[in-house]
Amino acid sequence: MRAVVKKRQGFGIDILEVEKPSIQPDEVLIRVSFAGICGSDLHIYEWSEGYEWLKFPLIPGHEFSGEVVTTGNQVGSVQVGDRVTVSPHVYCGRCYYCRGGKPNLCREGALRIGFIRPGAFADFVAVPESSVFVLPENCPLDVAALTEPFCVALYALETAGSSLGNSVLIVGPGPIGLILVKTLKYMGISSLLIAGLTDDNHRLMLAQSLGADETIRVDKENLLEVVKNVTQGMGVDTVFEVSGSIEGLTQAMESVKKGGKIFMIGLFQNPTKFFFTPLVRREIMLQGVFNYTSETWRKAISLFTTKKIDLSSLITHKIPLGKIEEGFQLLKQKEAVKVLVIP
Ligand SMILES: [Zn+2]
Numbered sequence: 640m641r642a643v644v645k646k647r648q649g650f651g652i653d654i655l656e657v658e659k660p661s662i663q664p665d666e667v668l669i670r671v672s673f674a675g676i677c678g679s680d681l682h683i684y685e686w687s688e689g690y691e692w693l694k695f696p697l698i699p700g701h702e703f704s705g706e707v708v709t710t711g712n713q714v715g716s717v718q719v720g721d722r723v724t725v726s727p728h729v730y731c732g733r734c735y736y737c738r739g740g741k742p743n744l745c746r747e748g749a750l751r752i753g754f755i756r757p758g759a760f761a762d763f764v765a766v767p768e769s770s771v772f773v774l775p776e777n778c779p780l781d782v783a784a785l786t787e788p789f790c791v792a793l794y795a796l797e798t799a800g801s802s803l804g805n806s807v808l809i810v811g812p813g814p815i816g817l818i819l820v821k822t823l824k825y826m827g828i829s830s831l832l833i834a835g836l837t838d839d840n841h842r843l844m845l846a847q848s849l850g851a852d853e854t855i856r857v858d859k860e861n862l863l864e865v866v867k868n869v870t871q872g873m874g875v876d877t878v879f880e881v882s883g884s885i886e887g888l889t890q891a892m893e894s895v896k897k898g899g900k901i902f903m904i905g906l907f908q909n910p911t912k913f914f915f916t917p918l919v920r921r922e923i924m925l926q927g928v929f930n931y932t933s934e935t936w937r938k939a940i941s942l943f944t945t946k947k948i949d950l951s952s953l954i955t956h957k958i959p960l961g962k963i964e965e966g967f968q969l970l971k972q973k974e975a976v977k978v979l980v981i982p
């Protein structure tokens with residue numbers, strides 16, 4: 640089969656003929672329909688810092704949908720012909736966190752598809768039955784490839800729960816930030832602000848069309864002034880920090896009201912320094928949110944299927960597997976939001 644292969648550390652990838660994966664008794668083989676390119680795939684391609692733990696050769700790709708073509712003899716819940724999407728995080732299922740409903744914090748870590756196990760930038764991918772979610776017939780396969788980033792956003796909202804408030808700022812208009820816009824608007828948030836840079840223009844325009852009340856280019860506009868105008872000088876109730884940058888965290892701290900909450904989703908690539916005194920004095924709560932649970936996946940698929948949330952406008956490009964490097968370029972230049980690769 641054809642696959643995108645990262646053979647070693649350093650820049651680039653190769654498109655190679657490799658052996659079709661064989662499956663264990665508890666696994667299924669999926670013919671990939673669509674595989675989304677994530678920011679982390681771009682990092683793996685360019686070999687920016689933070690991925691030294693990868694093992695080579697690796698087939699990346701962890702946001703995908705497809706059709707089941709073979710099942711192992713212990714598989715019971717999935718059948719050949721099922722249209723599916725797959726959670727890339729395979730947890731131990733036995734540890735303190737897995738049993739306590741927090742598998743995203745699994746003590747064993749996760750056997751991540753597309754990072755540790757071979758991923759979906761290929762004609763076929765083998766995955767454990769436990770990570771497969773069968774799609775109802777009316778759930779389109781292209782949109783289903785967005786389930787993973789959708790779950791990241793949904794889980795952050797679940798974590799925020801009823802403490803969300805009425806005014807929310809999102810820092811970082813990447814796919815997760817834009818999915819948050821769509822979902823928060825569906826939930827009926829009255830004041831929704833999203834901050835980015837001038838070169839995020841494409842994405843900020845999309846944010847506006849998805850229902851954001853204010854889009855702020857922080858390198859040109861005064862974020863704090865906009866926040867004050869919208870919130871009668873109070874600051875926003877909640878911030879979602881999705882940029883993974885010290886600038887983003889600083890903007891979050893300045894924009895949130897006293898006693899407000901900041902949820903951090905973006906991953907920082909490097910250790911960093913930060914002045915925490917304002918957090919103490921203003922009683923700001925800072926919480927990390929990481930990945931999702933199976934429950935999140937079921938909820939996401941149901942929101943797609945009932946058409947309550949339509950994320951199809953986030954799919955800006957569909958490209959053949961052989962042209963994946965063009966996809967990386969589109970993302971790097973921020974021309975694209977979600978690029979789907981078609982094997
Ligand atoms: Zn991802």
Ligand SMILES: [Zn+2]
Nearest residue numbers: 731734737745
């Ligand atoms: Zn576990």
